Every structure is written in C-alpha cells, then in structure tokens.
Amino acid sequence: MRIHVISRYVGLVLLFNAIFLFLSFLVSVFNSDAAVYPLLYSFLITFLFGIFPLIFVPKTDFISKEEGFFIVILSWLIICFFGTLPFILWGGEFTFTNAWFESVSGYTTTGSSILTNIEVLPKGMLFWRSATHFIGGVGIIVFAMVVLPNLGHARFVLLRSELSPLAGSNFKFQTRKVLHILLYVYGGLTLAETICLHIFGMDLFDALLHSFATIATGGFSTKNLSIAFYDSPAIETVIIIFMILSGMHFGLLFATITGLSFNIFKSSVAKYYVFAMLAGIILVAANLYINGYYSLPDSIRFSAFQVISLGTSTGFANADSANWTGFARMILIFFTLQCACAGSTSGGIKVDRIIIFIKSIKNQVLMLRHPRGVFTVKIDNNLVEEDIIRNALVFIVLYVLIVFLSALVLAGFGVDSMTALSASAATMGNVGPGFGEVSSMANFSTIPNAGKWLLTANMLLGRLEIYGFISLFMLKRWR
Amino acid sequence: MGIRLKILAGFIILAIMLLIAGLISIHELMNIGNYVQKLLDDNYKSIEATGTMLDALEKEDSGILLLLMGKWEEGRKVIKEGDDLFKKGFLSAENNITIHGENKYIEKIGVDYDIYKKTWERPIVGTDKEGNIDWYYNKSRMEFLQVKKSVKQLLGKNQETMYKTGSELKNRAQRAVMPGIVAIIGAVVFTALFSYFINHYFAIPVVQITKGIEEYNSTGKEFTMTSETKDEMGRLINSIKNLLQRLTYK
Numbered sequence: 001m002r003i004h005v006i007s008r009y010v011g012l013v014l015l016f017n018a019i020f021l022f023l024s025f026l027v028s029v030f031n032s033d034a035a036v037y038p039l040l041y042s043f044l045i046t047f048l049f050g051i052f053p054l055i056f057v058p059k060t061d062f063i064s065k066e067e068g069f070f071i072v073i074l075s076w077l078i079i080c081f082f083g084t085l086p087f088i089l090w091g092g093e094f095t096f097t098n099a100w101f102e103s104v105s106g107y108t109t110t111g112s113s114i115l116t117n118i119e120v121l122p123k124g125m126l127f128w129r130s131a132t133h134f135i136g137g138v139g140i141i142v143f144a145m146v147v148l149p150n151l152g153h154a155r156f157v158l159l160r161s162e163l164s165p166l167a168g169s170n171f172k173f174q175t176r177k178v179l180h181i182l183l184y185v186y187g188g189l190t191l192a193e194t195i196c197l198h199i200f201g202m203d204l205f206d207a208l209l210h211s212f213a214t215i216a217t218g219g220f221s222t223k224n225l226s227i228a229f230y231d232s233p234a235i236e237t238v239i240i241i242f243m244i245l246s247g248m249h250f251g252l253l254f255a256t257i258t259g260l261s262f263n264i265f266k267s268s269v270a271k272y273y274v275f276a277m278l279a280g281i282i283l284v285a286a287n288l289y290i291n292g293y294y295s296l297p298d299s300i301r302f303s304a305f306q307v308i309s310l311g312t313s314t315g316f317a318n319a320d321s322a323n324w325t326g327f328a329r330m331i332l333i334f335f336t337l338q339c340a341c342a343g344s345t346s347g348g349i350k351v352d353r354i355i356i357f358i359k360s361i362k363n364q365v366l367m368l369r370h371p372r373g374v375f376t377v378k379i380d381n382n383l384v385e386e387d388i389i390r391n392a393l394v395f396i397v398l399y400v401l402i403v404f405l406s407a408l409v410l411a412g413f414g415v416d417s418m419t420a421l422s423a424s425a426a427t428m429g430n431v432g433p434g435f436g437e438v439s440s441m442a443n444f445s446t447i448p449n450a451g452k453w454l455l456t457a458n459m460l461l462g463r464l465e466i467y468g469f470i471s472l473f474m475l476k477r478w479r
Numbered sequence: 480m481g482i483r484l485k486i487l488a489g490f491i492i493l494a495i496m497l498l499i500a501g502l503i504s505i506h507e508l509m510n511i512g513n514y515v516q517k518l519l520d521d522n523y524k525s526i527e528a529t530g531t532m533l534d535a536l537e538k539e540d541s542g543i544l545l546l547l548m549g550k551w552e553e554g555r556k557v558i559k560e561g562d563d564l565f566k567k568g569f570l571s572a573e574n575n576i577t578i579h580g581e582n583k584y585i586e587k588i589g590v591d592y593d594i595y596k597k598t599w600e601r602p603i604v605g606t607d608k609e610g611n612i613d614w615y616y617n618k619s620r621m622e623f624l625q626v627k628k629s630v631k632q633l634l635g636k637n638q639e640t641m642y643k644t645g646s647e648l649k650n651r652a653q654r655a656v657m658p659g660i661v662a663i664i665g666a667v668v669f670t671a672l673f674s675y676f677i678n679h680y681f682a683i684p685v686v687q688i689t690k691g692i693e694e695y696n697s698t699g700k701e702f703t704m705t706s707e708t709k710d711e712m713g714r715l716i717n718s719i720k721n722l723l724q725r726l727t728y729k
Contacts, residue, residue, distance in 0.1 A: 004679055007672065037503050041658050044499055045665055048492045052669070055480060055488050056676040058708055085661065091653035 006070050008057040013075040014050030017082055020131040021046055024086070028124025035124035038089035046082045076460060079135070080104045086128050092120070097449045104456040106132025108463040109345055111219020111315035111432030112423075114445045114452070118224050123205065126222050130209035136463075137216030137345040138186045178251060185250040185257075186345075189215045193242040200234040210316075214242045217346040219315025219432035226317040226440065233301060236318050240308050247273065247312035247340025268380050273341050273351045280307040280335055284328045291325050303328070306440070311335035313346040315432020315440075322439030329435055336425045336434070337403070347430025347462045349399055353392040355379060360389060398466055403428050406458055413448045423447065427458040482681065482711045489673045493666060500662030507655035514648045521577035522641040528575065529634040531568030532588070533627065535561045539599065540623050546603040547615055558599055565592065572633065578640050584633040591629045595622040684712050688719060695723055 021043035028035045063071070083103035087094040094102070098114040105112045106129060115121070121129070190211045197207035206222050213220045223229035227236060245253060248270055256263035264270040284303035289296050302319040309316045310332050321332055339348020356377060363375040377384040403424045410420035415437070422434025423444070433440040437447075444452065461470075480488075538561030545554030569588065576582050598619045608614050687704050694700040702723045706713035 004676065037506065037658075038654065041499060041503055041661070045496065045661065048496060049665070049669070052489070052492055052672065053676075055485055056680060089654060089657045089661065091650040091657070 001064075001066055001070065002060075004053070004057045005060050005063065006067055006074060007053040008060070009063075009071045010075050010078055011050045011053035011057075013079055014046050014082060015054075017079055017135060018043055018047040018050055020135055021086070021128065024124050024128035024131060027127040028122060031123045033122030033124055035086070035090060035122040035128075038086050039124050039128065041089060042082075042085035045085060049082070073464065076107070076464065080107050080456075080460075083107055083132050086125060090121075090125055093117075093445070095449075097452050098445075101444065101452045101456055102129065103132060104459050105427075105432075106130075106218070106220060107136040108430050108459040109133050109136045109216040109218040109313075109347070110427055110430040110459045110462075111213065112427060112438070112455070112459075113220065113443050116443055116445050118222065126209060127205075130212040130218075130220050130222070133216040133218030133220055134190075134212040136218070138183065181254040182250045185254050186215060189242060189245060189253075193238065196238045196242075197235060200238055201232060202230065202235055210239070211242070213316070214239055214314060215246050215345070217243070217246050217312050217314045217340070217344065217430070219309075221316060227305070228318045228320075228441070236301065236305050239316060240305060243308050243312045243314045243316075244274070244277075246314070247344050247346050249341045249343035251343055252341075262380075266380070269341055269352050269355060272355055276338070276351070277307055277311045277335070280311065280331050284324075284331050287325055287328050293324065306332060307335055310431055310433075311338065311340065312344075313339040313348050313429055313431045315426070317433060317440030320439060320441040322435045322441070333422060333425060333435075336422070336429050336431045337400075339429050339431065347428075349396055349429070352379075353396055356384060356389055356392040357396055359384075360393060395466060399428065402458065402461060402466070406454055409454055410447070410451050413451045415447060415451060419447075423451075423455060424458060427455040428462045430459060430462045480710065485680075485710065486677070489676075493669055493673070496665050496669065497662050500658040503658040504655050507651055507658075511648060511651045511655060514644060514651055518641060518644050518648070521575075522637045522644065524575045525572055525577070525581070525637040526634060526641070528568045528572035529630050529637065531571070532565055532630045533634075535563075535565035535568060536623060536627055536630070537561075538564065539595075540620070543599050543603070543615070543619050543623075546599070547608070547610060547612075549604055549609055551604040554604070562596070578636060581633070581636060584629070584636055588626065588629045588633060591622070591626040595626045598622055680708060681712060684716065688716065692719065692723075699727075701727075 021039060025036065025039040025043050028039050080100070080103050083106060084096065084099035087099035087102055088096055093115055101112070101114050104110070111133070118126075193211040193214055194204070194207045197210060198204050202210065209220070209222050210227075212218070219226075221227065221229075227239060230236075248264060249267070252262075252264050252267055252270060256265070281300070281304045284307055285296075285299040288294055288303060289299040293299065294302060302321075305316070305318040306321045308314075313336075321329065324332075337349055338354055339350055340346035342350045342352045356379070359377045359379075363377065366373060366375050377389055403421075406428070407417075407421040407424040410423060411417055415423070419434065419436030419438055422436060423438045426432055426434040426438070433442075438444050444455070447455065539558050542554045542556075542558030542561060545557060548554075569585075569592070572585055572588075576585065603609060684704070684706070691702045691704050695702050702720050704716055704720070706716040
C-alpha cells in the first residue's frame with residue numbers, strides 16, 4: 001500500500017472541500033457576519049493540507065484495488081474531520097463531538113443535527129453546513145471522475161463502494177459516461193429546484209441551501225422548524241417533487257429526460273418506489289384523519305410530505321410526526337428503513353434490495369413446492385446474478401442487526417427505546433430525524449456524547465453501504 | 480518542481496498555518512477587549528442607573544410614609560433626596576441608550592414617574608390623606624410599584640443584553656483559543672506528513688543509491704533503482720544508472 005499515492009488523492013478531495021469553504025467564506029464576507037475568520041482559517045488549513053501532497057507526489061498511472069478502497073474510506077473520514085473545522089472554530093453549541101456529528105451528518109447526507117437554534121448561525125456557516133450535503137452528494141461523482149481514470153480494475157470496486165453495487169448493475173453505460181450523467185442530473189436538479197423555490201417565495205439563499213439538502217437527500221434546513229417554517233403548500237409541493245426525483249436512479253432520470261426507451265415509466269423498481277410511497281401516504285393520511293388529527297386536506301398534505309421526506313431519506317419536516325399515532329409512526333419507520341432507489345444519493349436498505357428480497361422469498365416458497373425446480377430472480381426481464389442476490393440478503397440482515405445493536409447500546413446509555421430505535425434507523429439510513437427526543441421538530445443534542453459517536457459510525461456505515469466501512473478494519477484479509 | 484522548492488513549500492505551509500492562527504487569535508483577543516468595554520459601556524452603566532432609581536423610589540416611598548405619620552419636615556427632606564437621586568439615575572440612563580428599543584423603556588419610566596410624583600407633590604400632612612392607610616395602599620403604593628416595575632423592565636433588558644454579550648464573550652474566547660489548538664494539531668500532523676515525504680522521496684532514495692553503488696562496487700550487481708519523480712533526485716538516479724551502465728560496458 002503506497003501511503004503517498006493515497007495522500008495525493010485524499011489531497012484532491014480536500015481541495016474540492018476547500019473550494020466550498022472558500023465559497024462559504026465569501027458568503028460570510030458578503031454578509032459581513034461573524035463567521036469570516038473561522039471559515040477563512042478552515043479554508044486555509046484545508047487548502048494547505050490538500051495542496052501539499054500534490055507538490056510532492058507525482059501523478060500515478062495505476063492504483064490498486066486496496067489503494068482504491070483506502071482512498072474512498074479515508075477520504076470520507078478525513079473530509080468529515082476537516083468539515084468540523086468551521087464548527088469548532090465557531091464555537092457556540094459546537095463542542096468537538098457536536099461538530100463531528102454535524103459534519104458527518106452533513107457529508108453523509110443524513111441531516112440529523114445537534115443544534116437547538118439553527119437560526120442564530122451566520123449565513124456563511126449555514127452555507128457551509130448545507131454545502132457539506134452538496135459535497136457528500138456530488139463530490140463522490142466529481143471525485144470518481146478525477147480518480148477513476150487511474151484505477152484500472154479497481155474502478156469497479158470503487159464504484160461498488162461509492163455508488164452502491166446495485167446501481168452499477170442497472171447502468172447500461174460506460175463508467176465515465178455514467179459519472180457525467182450523474183453530474184448533469186445532479187446539477188440540473190439543484191438548479192431547477194432553486195429556481196422553483198425562489199419563484200414560490202423562498203429567498204434565493206434559503207432556496208439554494210434547501211436545494212442542496214433536497215437533491216443530496218440530506219435534510220439540513222436553515223430554519224428551526226424546517227419546512228414547517230414556511231407554511232406554504234406550494235413550497236412543500238416543489239420539495240416533494242424534487243425529493244421523489246432525487247430518490248430515483250439518476251441514470252434512469254437521465255434516460256427519461258433524453259427520451260431513451262428504458263426510463264422511469266418502464267422500470268419496475270421506480271414503479272414499486274412510487275406505489276409504495278403512495279400506499280404509505282394513503283394509509284398515514286387516512287389514519288390521521290380518522291383519529292381527528294387534521295382535516296382531510298391537511299392529513300394528505302402532512303402525510304405526503306413526511307412519508308416522502310423519510311422515504312427518500314431526506315428528512316425535512318412540515319409537521320411534528322412524533323405526536324402522530326403509533327400506526328402512522330410505524331409506517332414512517334418502515335420508510336426510514338427502506339428509503340429510495342440505488343443509483344441515487346439516498347441511503348437505507350434501498351427499494352432494489354427490498355424487491356430482490358421479496359422475489360427471493362417467493363422463490364423460496366416455490367422451492368418448497370418444487371424442490372427440483374430452478375428459480376431465478378428477474379428485474380425488468382434482466383436476470384439478477386446470484387452474488388447480487390446473496391449480497392442483498394446479507395446486507396439486509398446486517399443492516400437490521402446493526403440498527404438493533406446500536407439501538408441496544410443507545411438504550412444502555414439511558415436513551416428511551418423509541419428514541420434509541422428511531423435514531424439508529426434514521427442515522428443508519430442517512431434519513432435524519434427519528435421519533436421521541438430526536439423527532440423532526442427536535443434535535444440530537446440530548447443524546448449522550450458516546451451515543452453521538454455511535455450514531456456517526458452508523459451514518460458512515462450507511463453511506464458506505466456497510467461493506468466499504470468494514471473493509472477498512474479488515475486490511476489483513478486483503479493481503 | 481525542484482527539491483529545494485518542495486522543501487521550502489513545506490516550511491512555508493507550516494509557517495502560514497501558524498502565522499494565520501496567531502493573527503486570528505490576536506484579532507479575536509482584541510475583540511474580547513472591545514467586548515468587555517462594550518459590556519461596561521452599554522450595560523453596566525444602565526444597570527447602575529436602574530439601581531439608583533430603585534433606591535430613590537424606596538426613599539420616596541419612605542418619605543410618603545413619614546408624611547402619612549404627620550412628620551412633614553422629615554418626610555419632605557427624604558422625598559427631596561429621593562427625587563434628586565431618581566433624576567440623577569434617570570439622566571444617566573437617558574444618556575446611555577445603547578440597546579435597540581431601550582429608549583421606549585426609559586420613556587415609560589418617565590411617564591410613570593410623573594404620575595407617581597403628582598401623588599406626593601400635593602400636600603399630605605394636614606389633609607384627609609394623613610394617616611389614611613387605604614389611600615397609601617390603593618393609590619400611592621400602586622403608582623410606586625408601577626414605576627418600580629418599569630425600572631425593573633429596563634434592568635431586565637440590560638441584564639439580558641449583558642448575558643448575551645457575556646455569552647458572546649465566551650464564544651470569542653473560544654474563537655481566540657481554537658485557531659491556536661487547530662494550528663498546533665495541524666502542525667504536528669503536517670510535520671509527520673512532511674517527514675514521511677522527506678523520508679520517502681529523499682532519505683530512502685539516498686540510502687538505496689548508496690547501497691546500490693556499494694553493491695555494484697563489491698559484487699558488480701546491476702544498478703536497477705528507478706525514480707518516481709522527475710526532480711533532482713530522479714535525475715541523479717538516472718545519471719548514476721547511465722554512468723554505471725557505461726562503466727559496465729567499458
């Protein structure tokens with residue numbers, strides 16, 4: 001393993017971060033706010049650490065599989081660490097643990113926050129906070145575009161750890177073209193949402209930051225009450241549309257926009273994704289209306305927003321779902337676990353794996369009836385390979401096990417069971433808010449420090465789809 | 480980039496990191512000084528003025544009670560002292576409006592005090608008010624409490640701002656200290672990285688070149704070392720390789 005080569009690519013990632021720190025600094029200068037020096041110093045430190053390896057280490061023609069893995073995982077950990085700099089230099093509610101939590105939550109596009117009062121943060125700091133979502137989402141793509149050409153065989157391994165193995169199997173394009181597609185879709189969606197939100201009355205700064213959070217399926221808002229602050233069905237509708245789009249496979253979105261034959265209207269994954277959420281909305285809305293929580297239009301409005309927000313792993317809120325009925329909360333927890341499609345920036349188990357899981361169960365039942373039969377799993381008439389099925393099933397088991405274990409540990413720290421379970425599921429799925437003390441209108445400030453570290457580990461595990469993160473601790477196996 | 484520039488870049492980066500941290504810390508420390516001054520100028524003076532006004536009101540209330548007891552001379556003397564003291568405090572507060580909306584609080588004190596003043600400006604001794612406890616409780620004391628409440632509202636406003644400034648002071652102190660801590664940790668990590676690069680790109684190649692030449696001299700083993708870089712070290716390795724190859728062919 002060539003540490004110097006790894007340091008060069010990690011340096012590139014730091015330079016990408018430095019660009020956004022500089023933009024945040026400019027926002028701060030433009031608004032004459034108090035975050036100028038914390039952002040300036042963070043930019044300088046990040047830039048200097050980023051540029052230094054590039055001075056010493058020459059460009060390499062080949063990166064091994066192990067080095068590729070290490071670059072990805074180390075980059076995640078190091079950008080999360082450098083992401084804490086503006087927060088710890090700013091102070092206020094940001095202790096090192098809180099700054100780490102906020103940074104990891106931002107980069108992994110989780111959107112959970114420890115802040116009890118977001119609105120006191122200066123604009124430069126708010127910009128940086130939301131920029132971590134943008135970097136976490138689009139950064140992966142840009143980074144892969146820079147690193148991939150040097151990767152040789154390792155590029156596929158890297159893609160699997162960064163973009164979900166399921167996404168790779170769905171793409172019908174060359175790797176580099178795939179990354180360009182992702183970049184166009186990502187940028188296009190961000191721009192379109194910013195314009196739409198601005199048209200419907202959100203100021204341009206807030207519109208941009210909420211777009212960063214929506215397209216990255218993050219969830220950081222500039223308001224304490226999240227989207228409920230605006231109390232605007234028009235804004236909520238715009239965000240709902242873009243949350244749904246951001247939860248879909250970006251390649252499929254591109255195919256749909258460019259008029260290719262295989263598009264979201266023909267994809268069974270996309271169909272399941274939309275219909276599952278539709279069913280969730282109807283069930284929650286009916287439950288809320290029958291139990292007298294809201295009028296029928298409000299029941300539909302709130303349930304649609306909350307189900308889609310959690311079902312796409314975004315985490316925005318227009319109502320406090322922690323006070324809803326147990327039935328409604330259970331449906332929301334299901335969507336917190338399932339989340340959206342592979343090939344998007346969303347987290348969670350992902351719809352694709354759920355479909356594979358359901359079809360595998362069906363095959364198992366058929367096997368009982370016809371023990372000598374050969375049953376295969378097909379999605380959109382494409383045969384799903386055995387290793388992908390096995391990988392998906394093991395992933396689901398591991399995922400649920402980790403959620404349960406971390407909930408158990410959290411409960412051991414004195415956190416109540418609902419908060420512990422929902423916080424574990426919400427951080428593992430990179431969703432954001434849970435229920436109980438960490439509900440959509442509350443925050444994670446009450447979780448003990450050790451619990452916060454555990455939850456950040458969950459966020460990283462969820463973002464790197466478990467295997468990538470675990471691989472870091474199994475280096476001996478690589479040799 | 481040449482070896483000299485590379486090494487120089489390392490030291491320059493280290494120097495920038497420490498220098499900027501130092502400058503930011505100095506700037507923030509100076510800000511702390513300004514904040515302390517602001518704390519004293521903006522809030523402490525107003526808080527002191529409200530204290531004076533409250534003392535004055537208590538004196539005036541005592542004076543009214545003396546008048547109720549028929550002690551005209553002593554009562555009027557105490558009230559006069561209270562009135563002078565109140566005016567002093569009021570003037571001080573009026574000349575130290577530093578918080579947004581503070582003037583409204585002061586205006587209200589002025590209005591309430593004028594109403595209260597009318598209570599004791601008119602004669603008490605020798606009228607039906609003398610010894611009239613009901614009048615005292617229902618009229619005089621109620622108006623006294625109203626002025627006191629207004630003064631306390633001004634006090635509360637200043638205390639609240641003082642707390643906010645104090646909290647900001649705490650943040651400023653952290654902002655003055657943190658760049659130093661970050662710079663120290665950063666410098667340690669950077670030095671480790673710098674040492675690694677120096678070792679990898681300069682020290683190890685020098686050792687390998689020496690070993691390679693020694694092996695060539697003693698056993699005639701071919702010099703196979705290659706260089707990752709195109710700097711002086713890379714050129715040196717290539718030159719030695721060419722030289723030894725030429726010697727071998729001779």
